[in-house]
Amino acid sequence: MNAAVQFVHEQLTAKKEYPKFKSGDNITVNYKIIEGGKERIQSFRGDVVKLQGTGATASFTVRKISDGVGVERLFPFYSPNIDSIVLNKSGKVRRAKLYYLRERSGKSARIKEKRF
Amino acid sequence: MQFFISMMSSIPQRGINRNKMKGIIGKKIGMTSVFSADGKQTACTIIEAGPNVVTQVKTKDSDGYSALQLAFGDKKEKHSTKAELNHFAKAQTAAKKFVKEFRDYSIEKALGETITVDIFAEGEKVEVVGTTKGKGFQGVVKRHGFSGVGEQSHGQHDRQRAPGSIGGSSYPSRVFKGMRMAGRMGGDRVKMKGLKVVKIFPEKNYILISGSVPGHNGSIVLIQK
Numbered sequence: 001m002n003a004a005v006q007f008v009h010e011q012l013t014a015k016k017e018y019p020k021f022k023s024g025d026n027i028t029v030n031y032k033i034i035e036g037g038k039e040r041i042q043s044f045r046g047d048v049v050k051l052q053g054t055g056a057t058a059s060f061t062v063r064k065i066s067d068g069v070g071v072e073r074l075f076p077f078y079s080p081n082i083d084s085i086v087l088n089k090s091g092k093v094r095r096a097k098l099y100y101l102r103e104r105s106g107k108s109a110r111i112k113e114k115r116f
Numbered sequence: 117m118q119f120f121i122s123m124m125s126s127i128p129q130r131g132i133n134r135n136k137m138k139g140i141i142g143k144k145i146g147m148t149s150v151f152s153a154d155g156k157q158t159a160c161t162i163i164e165a166g167p168n169v170v171t172q173v174k175t176k177d178s179d180g181y182s183a184l185q186l187a188f189g190d191k192k193e194k195h196s197t198k199a200e201l202n203h204f205a206k207a208q209t210a211a212k213k214f215v216k217e218f219r220d221y222s223i224e225k226a227l228g229e230t231i232t233v234d235i236f237a238e239g240e241k242v243e244v245v246g247t248t249k250g251k252g253f254q255g256v257v258k259r260h261g262f263s264g265v266g267e268q269s270h271g272q273h274d275r276q277r278a279p280g281s282i283g284g285s286s287y288p289s290r291v292f293k294g295m296r297m298a299g300r301m302g303g304d305r306v307k308m309k310g311l312k313v314v315k316i317f318p319e320k321n322y323i324l325i326s327g328s329v330p331g332h333n334g335s336i337v338l339i340q341k
Contacts, residue, residue: 002333004145008162008322012150012315034154056148081155 009056013078023048023098024091024111029062029075030083041083044073047111050097053077063101065109070102090114136222138235139340140165141188141214142323144246146333150314150324160314160324163244165339167321168231171207171215184221186231187212188336214336233323236313236339244308246330246337251302255279260296306330 021027028045046064049072053059058077063070075082091111101109142165149157172185189212193201196211204211207228223235236242256262256279264277279298283291308329315324329337 002146004162004164004320004322005148007320008148008315008317008324011317032155056150076149076151076157078151079155079157080151080153 005055013056014080016078016082018085019087021048021085021087021090023050023096024093025087026089026091026111027062028086028088029073030085031075031079032081032083045088046071046073047091047098047101049099049101063098065105070105136220137218137340138222139186139218139338140231140233140235141168141186141216142166142337142339143189144329144331144333144335144337145322147328148324158314158326159328160326161329163323163325163329163337163339164321165323166230166232169207169209169212170225170227170229170231171204171209171212172217173225173227174217181219182221183217183219184225185215185217187215189213216338218340232318233316233321234318236316236323236341238313238316240313240341241310242313242325242339242341244311244325244329244337244339246306246308246335248302248304248306248330249332250300253299254301255298256296259298259301262296 019027025048026046027048028043030041030043032039033042044062044064046062049061049063051058051060056078059074060077061072061074063072065071090113092114093111098111101111142163145162145164147159147161149159151157166188168186168188170184171187174181174183174185176182187204187207187209191211191213193211196204201211209228223231225231251258255277257264257277262277262279265272265275265280268276279296282295282297308327311329312326313323314326316322317324323339325339331337
């Protein structure tokens, strides 16, 4: 990345400590939403489908099955609305972008857990 | 007759009732995004603006109009002509790559003084002038936003992006001037209006401007208001 872009990114984004996660991991994203002037925290638990981008524009996509319907949500990494991220399970996958999950459902859409 | 003369004199002539402007020459560096406190993400362009050196001050008395000539970007002495070097020597500065004149500058500056990003404030609306990326020879769909034929069947074959008719046969029996056709696209001077100054880093001469600006990274842009 360009040094100037890096500099601006470091100046403008608050440092946040999140657990290191990658595609295939099961995470819970706790994010702030404002409802009627009040702020509350909502959680979104699912599998990480992809990580993309660098610097301030980096983002990740989380996929979950909600009432039998697949739901994907994209979070910017440095969004101030993300309260915390919890790493639940690290998955064993062989690619970086898990788009194949979109065509699958049920048992074949599961991701094997990584055992150490 | 008298009426027309009085009317003519009331029309502001070009260069007389101009709005005062301020501006700076910069270099486009790249893009990033900035988050506001409520989590809104804004795409921003980083521009390394200045410091610019005033290399000539034009006044109404000496030149017929008032303007500031600014210079930006160092270049080697061996790449400059003697005329350039002597011109820059008057302002006591090294050889510069890019020189640009700004008419009716709103800030009083003397020869040899510098202009930095400090002339702008955060939240200010500015215009950015640049040269767009060259796209080469392009068809009418990309160049002028034609919709193409729109069908693949009903007798259409190999002409999905064709321009269609360019005029009548017996009348006017010629093609009108300015007919939009395929050709060279990009590489034009473009002014983007109403862009907002998001953030200024005076120590690094960086200025963050909302949205995109014309040109590739490293190209020269003018920020003005």
